[in-house]
Amino acid sequence: MTSADTLSDFIRGLPKAELHVHHVGSASPRIVSELAQRHPGTVPSDLEELRRFYEFRDFAHFIEVYIAVVNLIRTAEDVHYLTYEIARELAEGQSVRYAELTCTPYTSVLAGIPIEAYTEAIEDARVAAERDFGLVLRWIYDIPGELGVPSADATLSYALDHRPEGLVAFGLGGPEIGVPRPQFAPHFTAARDAGLHCVPHAGETTGPQTVWDALEHLHAERIGHGTSAAQDPALLAHLAETGIALEVCPSSNVATRAVGTLAEHPLRAFVEAGVTVTINSDDPPMFNTTLNREYEIAADLLGLGERELADLARTAVRVSFAPDDVKARLLGEVEEYAAGQ
Secondary structure, X not given: OOOHHHHHHHHHHOOEEEEEEEOHHHOOHHHHHHHHHHOOOOOOXXXXXXXXXXXXXXXXXXXXXXXXXXXXXXXXXXXHHHHHHHHHHHHHXXXXXXXXXXXXXXXXXXXXXXXXXXXXXXXXXXXXXXHHHOOEEEEEEEEEHHHHHHHHHXXXXXXXXXXXXXXXXXXXXXXXXXXXXXXXXXXXHHHHHOOOEEEEEEOOOOOHHHHHHHHHHHOOOEEEEOHHHHHOHHHHHHHHHHOOEEEEOHHHHHHOOOOOOHHHOOHHHHHHOOOOEEEOOEOHHHHOOOHHHHHHHHHHHHOOOHHHHHHHHHHHHHOOOOOHHHHHHHHHHHHHHHHOO
């Protein structure tokens, strides 16, 4: 039997791909402290105060923290700093080799950052992150669903008319209640026609019909969260048959009350139904987690050892939108690491 400490060590060094993690939501207290020093007056810049500010209390507090961070990203230089430092923390602390970062350019443009400057900032940071940390970054541009069709129109324009080299997919985030998926069908069709993959959030805080809508109307190739899919055996069978992966974020699902406790999480039900799953961190510092921690939770919920955890890492690589050569290299890294333990 592998001890918990040994398993944690294995996870820490395991080369990983992170497929469901938000750009602003990845800003750690260290990063926010720097941004707060640049723009004093709204958020404490003292690191210890910030750490207390970040201590998760409830979902309303998470929204407060998230908005506070959004309001600190005021210039293209801020976007570049945020992106590069997120990459540093993913690579150095968690052995993440590839990440698809979900970005919401609409909120940055609303804050006064021209889309041209935003695009240049994330691309410069992407190139620097690969050079300095060996981390391959790709972008998912997501619609902030609560802001409606105008935000979708704008986000599609940013994706198609100002397309960054690293953009691989088109997404949909924000609240699900009161934000029907079908209204965004034309946007996802246009994105797909332009060669982008489709990865909307669905079924996190609403029922399985939202997942069906994402599949039928938005051409979803992976589903962000999909927690309520466990309530619909036909949907589970469809996901298993098609191989459409669920991007599972256990700590986030508890924090947002999508599930009551980790013990109640449907991860095991997904796996037992043959559904492809990946393990992800969503908004890690804001939910007091890391991708390493989410792998530990998955190991606990599913009774996994090192071999099965390496399989989880391989699955994330396989269902990613990484170029084939990057996939082959990452799979080789996982294989070599697992064999050497």
